[in-house]
Amino acid sequence: MVEDPEAEIDREAVFRCCRTEDPFIYRSIDRVRPGQVVVLERHRTTAVEFDRITPLELPRRTTLPEYAEIAYDLLLDSVRPYAGSGRVGVMLSGGLDSSAVLTALVDAGADVIAYHLDTEDPLADESAYARAVCEHLGVPFVSIMTDYGAGYLSRRWDFPHPYPHTGYRYLEQTVERVAEDGVRFLATGREGDILFGPLHYSVRDVLFGDLCLREKQEMLCGVLSSRWQLPEILKSCMSGSSLVFSGMPIGENARRSDFLTPMPGMSKEEIDFSFMPQEHTMDLTVFRRRGVFLCSPMGSKGLRRLSMRLPAAYRWIPYQGRLIDKPVLRMMLATRLPDLIWRRAGRSWLNSPPQNFALRHSRSLRELIGSPDSHLVRTGVVSPARLDKVFGHPLSVRRNAESLICSAMVELYFGSMEKRLGKAWKGHQDASALAS
Numbered sequence: 001m002v003e004d005p006e007a008e009i010d011r012e013a014v015f016r017c018c019r020t021e022d023p024f025i026y027r028s029i030d031r032v033r034p035g036q037v038v039v040l041e042r043h044r045t046t047a048v049e050f051d052r053i054t055p056l057e058l059p060r061r062t063t064l065p066e067y068a069e070i071a072y073d074l075l076l077d078s079v080r081p082y083a084g085s086g087r088v089g090v091m092l093s094g095g096l097d098s099s100a101v102l103t104a105l106v107d108a109g110a111d112v113i114a115y116h117l118d119t120e121d122p123l124a125d126e127s128a129y130a131r132a133v134c135e136h137l138g139v140p141f142v143s144i145m146t147d148y149g150a151g152y153l154s155r156r157w158d159f160p161h162p163y164p165h166t167g168y169r170y171l172e173q174t175v176e177r178v179a180e181d182g183v184r185f186l187a188t189g190r191e192g193d194i195l196f197g198p199l200h201y202s203v204r205d206v207l208f209g210d211l212c213l214r215e216k217q218e219m220l221c222g223v224l225s226s227r228w229q230l231p232e233i234l235k236s237c238m239s240g241s242s243l244v245f246s247g248m249p250i251g252e253n254a255r256r257s258d259f260l261t262p263m264p265g266m267s268k269e270e271i272d273f274s275f276m277p278q279e280h281t282m283d284l285t286v287f288r289r290r291g292v293f294l295c296s297p298m299g300s301k302g303l304r305r306l307s308m309r310l311p312a313a314y315r316w317i318p319y320q321g322r323l324i325d326k327p328v329l330r331m332m333l334a335t336r337l338p339d340l341i342w343r344r345a346g347r348s349w350l351n352s353p354p355q356n357f358a359l360r361h362s363r364s365l366r367e368l369i370g371s372p373d374s375h376l377v378r379t380g381v382v383s384p385a386r387l388d389k390v391f392g393h394p395l396s397v398r399r400n401a402e403s404l405i406c407s408a409m410v411e412l413y414f415g416s417m418e419k420r421l422g423k424a425w426k427g428h429q430d431a432s433a434l435a436s
Helices: 011-018 064-082 096-107 127-137 168-180 192-196 203-207 213-224 230-239 277-290 301-309 327-333 352-360 362-370 384-390 394-399 401-424
Strands: 036-040 045-049 088-091 112-118 141-145 185-187 293-295 316-319 322-325
Touching: 011 401, 064 096, 064 185, 064 301, 064 327, 088 096, 096 112, 096 127, 096 185, 096 192, 096 327, 112 127, 112 168, 127 141, 141 168, 168 185, 168 277, 192 301, 192 327, 203 213, 203 230, 213 316, 277 293, 322 327, 352 362, 352 394, 352 401, 362 384, 362 401, 384 394, 394 401
Parallel strands: 088 112, 088 185, 112 141, 185 293
Antiparallel strands: 036 045, 316 322
């Protein structure tokens, strides 16, 4: 992605990577967006849009069951090219997204094998759901025990961009097994949250959405029986403010980063769904190096067009005091998978294994990101005094575990770039090099 020692790095973006966000950190590099072609001429560079994704044309008041069947037909169209390409792997969590992809591949006649990331931590164990899907569909099931030991972080890793996520090592384990099995294409259910999940949900979405009157009445009754308080509901009705995650810990409350030097006035987090550096880093450093191609059937153009047409009120349905997420996918799978899968509410405590790693390997984490020689300390992103305070109490370590691990991944990125580009690289210099 970059081999230029003069590449400028955005210090705020580095800070956000340490906080588990996924921004693009290079100031001096422009990105080519999906649907664009870049024209290079002698005196100028121009990005020209040649393919714009537009909402799918559907009749007014298309119902939720109709959306579900249209979505499944489009998913089938997306996976059919893989049906004749040899054995196809699927990363199967046991959730809705990957289960839908696996179901469609089986229906399309593909030779499929499912890979599930298992853990010895009972709080994060989802293997029962993944096994149930495979047994129902008659698909071989491969369990990969995730490594949360001393090999969880490696100084040998070579990153072109920070990888702010806690799961790099177990993806590395997965691709090692996939390559050993001779599988070239590995499908995931990523983008299911973006296409069918609740990004914005308000009472106005129900009142003025493209829905039939009966559905509106049922959804409004559901809103009134939900956990939302009447002032929130009225505000959402009048202003269209989103009720998504209302009352839940988000932002600073959800991402504890007590060991980072505060950055007042930091810009608001914005997720760029058309370009996620984390996914590109993973693809370049893990999968392609081993001859495995990561594919996302959920990201097809047809499904994106459908998602643009999908009413916000069909992304999250309040019903009898419960909040039903991704109802389109649930209805899609209702006749295709066991009730255990599509009726499932809530998730396992997936953060438990990385939290336990942070507790058991506090010393190595502390040395990596808090030593005087660490890039994060030298650039003023990590405060050694704050870090000592975090590591002084186990509960504080658990609360900050994700940010601690993501900061370690950022530090490993700095180290790998320094090895490749030498001390001429700007990232090697002190805090003034990264200052705004």
